[in-house]
Amino acid sequence: xxLLAVTRLEWRRLLVRPLAWVLAALTLAWLAWNxxxxxGGFLAGQIQNAARPDGPGFTDLVGVPLLGQLAQLAFLVVxxxxxxxxxxxxxxxxxxxxxxxxxxxxxxxxxxxxAVLGWLLLWLLLTLAMPLALAHTTxxxxxxxxxxxxxxxxxxxxxxxxxxxxxxxxxxxxIAAAAALILALALWGVNLGAQMxxxxxxxINWLAMSTHLQPLLRGLVxxxxxVWFVLLIVLALALATRRLGTDRERG
Amino acid sequence: MTLPTAVSTGxxxxxxxxxxxxxxxxxxxxxxxxxxxxxxxxxxxxxGAGKSTTLSMIAGALRPDSGSIQLNGADFLEQPxxxxxxxxxxxxxxxxxxxxxxxxxxxxxxxxxGLHGAALKQACAAIIERLELQPLARRLAGVLSQGQRQRxxxxxxxxxxxxxxxxxxxxNALDPVQVAALxxxxxxxxxxxxxxxxxTHLLAEVTAVCDRVAILHEGTLRxxxxxxxxxxxxxxxxxxxxxxxxxxxxxxxx
Numbered sequence: 001x002x003l004l005a006v007t008r009l010e011w012r013r014l015l016v017r018p019l020a021w022v023l024a025a026l027t028l029a030w031l032a033w034n035x036x037x038x039x040g041g042f043l044a045g046q047i048q049n050a051a052r053p054d055g056p057g058f059t060d061l062v063g064v065p066l067l068g069q070l071a072q073l074a075f076l077v078v079x080x081x082x083x084x085x086x087x088x089x090x091x092x093x094x095x096x097x098x099x100x101x102x103x104x105x106x107x108x109x110x111x112x113x114x115a116v117l118g119w120l121l122l123w124l125l126l127t128l129a130m131p132l133a134l135a136h137t138t139x140x141x142x143x144x145x146x147x148x149x150x151x152x153x154x155x156x157x158x159x160x161x162x163x164x165x166x167x168x169x170x171x172x173x174x175i176a177a178a179a180a181l182i183l184a185l186a187l188w189g190v191n192l193g194a195q196m197x198x199x200x201x202x203x204i205n206w207l208a209m210s211t212h213l214q215p216l217l218r219g220l221v222x223x224x225x226x227v228w229f230v231l232l233i234v235l236a237l238a239l240a241t242r243r244l245g246t247d248r249e250r251g
Numbered sequence: 252m253t254l255p256t257a258v259s260t261g262x263x264x265x266x267x268x269x270x271x272x273x274x275x276x277x278x279x280x281x282x283x284x285x286x287x288x289x290x291x292x293x294x295x296x297x298x299g300a301g302k303s304t305t306l307s308m309i310a311g312a313l314r315p316d317s318g319s320i321q322l323n324g325a326d327f328l329e330q331p332x333x334x335x336x337x338x339x340x341x342x343x344x345x346x347x348x349x350x351x352x353x354x355x356x357x358x359x360x361x362x363x364x365g366l367h368g369a370a371l372k373q374a375c376a377a378i379i380e381r382l383e384l385q386p387l388a389r390r391l392a393g394v395l396s397q398g399q400r401q402r403x404x405x406x407x408x409x410x411x412x413x414x415x416x417x418x419x420x421x422x423n424a425l426d427p428v429q430v431a432a433l434x435x436x437x438x439x440x441x442x443x444x445x446x447x448x449x450x451t452h453l454l455a456e457v458t459a460v461c462d463r464v465a466i467l468h469e470g471t472l473r474x475x476x477x478x479x480x481x482x483x484x485x486x487x488x489x490x491x492x493x494x495x496x497x498x499x500x501x502x503x504x505x
Contacts, residue, residue: 002335005362009348012359016350093346096312097407100342101363102335249314 002103006111059141063131079180082163083173085112105244120156144219151216154229161236168240263446269318278304293461294450301470302450310340339413345404349393364411397424418449
């Protein structure tokens, strides 16, 4: 029950902060504008594409690119959303209140993580509603869209875990946001140098987030990619829990 | 798991050889104390004597390096979840979430302490009425004055009817009327069987409200005895003797 109490508390804090609403409004407006542009492009090329037997459809030209744009925005949105989760409590002096309520560090971390994840999934759902609103008038490749959505869910979950971990180590929310942004970008492009040198395999490519998200956006679901995201989430949350445990020890 | 309740017959709190280092120096050393239900213990000491560290350990916010804490006979360090139901804590400066309202704070604290549904609503309504928080119920904690923050912190600590109330400088920033109301509230809690431990700088606070006083100096317990409300001068003498002798020792050592 203490997990639910922490999640509710964090969710409430998230909803009353203007930042979450401003981020939601601005990004959804941006995504809606891009959706109309993508849709316009799709409608303009519809006759040409229809003539090709394996031509790209609505999902390839509108649905997946829209999710790709959400993925780009997530690099900025998630650190801003997670920065105060633990660093804010540390700054307010409210972290000891949670410890004193007998809530273990793991539940504090998980509770806060679930609240942020809930917001992010709602954000993804509202974005998905745009292409889905046209489901009855066009043909949607459900398999491809589901795979891309799964990729986005995993990516958002991984970035949120990374953000919460950075927040647990930082003394100030702004430092947590900057650290989460830098780490996420580094994780995305860790293999860029290797790729420029013509190396397309190996451990360095496996480490990069792009290696695991792109196949999912193309509709290819592989257990390796899912495991990579799950490992990142578990590692980040374990680090955050450990850091919080140390906080309790140190005081 | 069944938690020990407030009806336990032994002492509510038992500290045994409690020690804790902070910032590389011993903040609390070998502290042993017991506190019975309905007793009010005043923890006195100069700044840095170890009062807040002691209270943080009792509240479960800080782990001791060694020693044991028993709550109603159960080992608190082995079962930190005991804090959830048995302890109410008002930390120094009453930390709050600035973006939440007064009633949202009470809801959150109630849920963290295991209250839900009708029981939570009832507890919130009762404490809001008791501490006269109705006019502030919808106000954001971030805009409250220090005295109002203190009252909200106290409400959060009392919400779940704890067996042990831990108050760190509860009279901070309260006006004389509020101080009098606080004293009445503490005596009420004690009469209902709640054990209360409070830290303060004010000797008058101790003589007015406490049954017992413990004086800490440089992390060690230097005095533990009953308080006589008519003998403020004796307490003052003891306190200054301990405080001044301690300073003399430190100066000689340096």
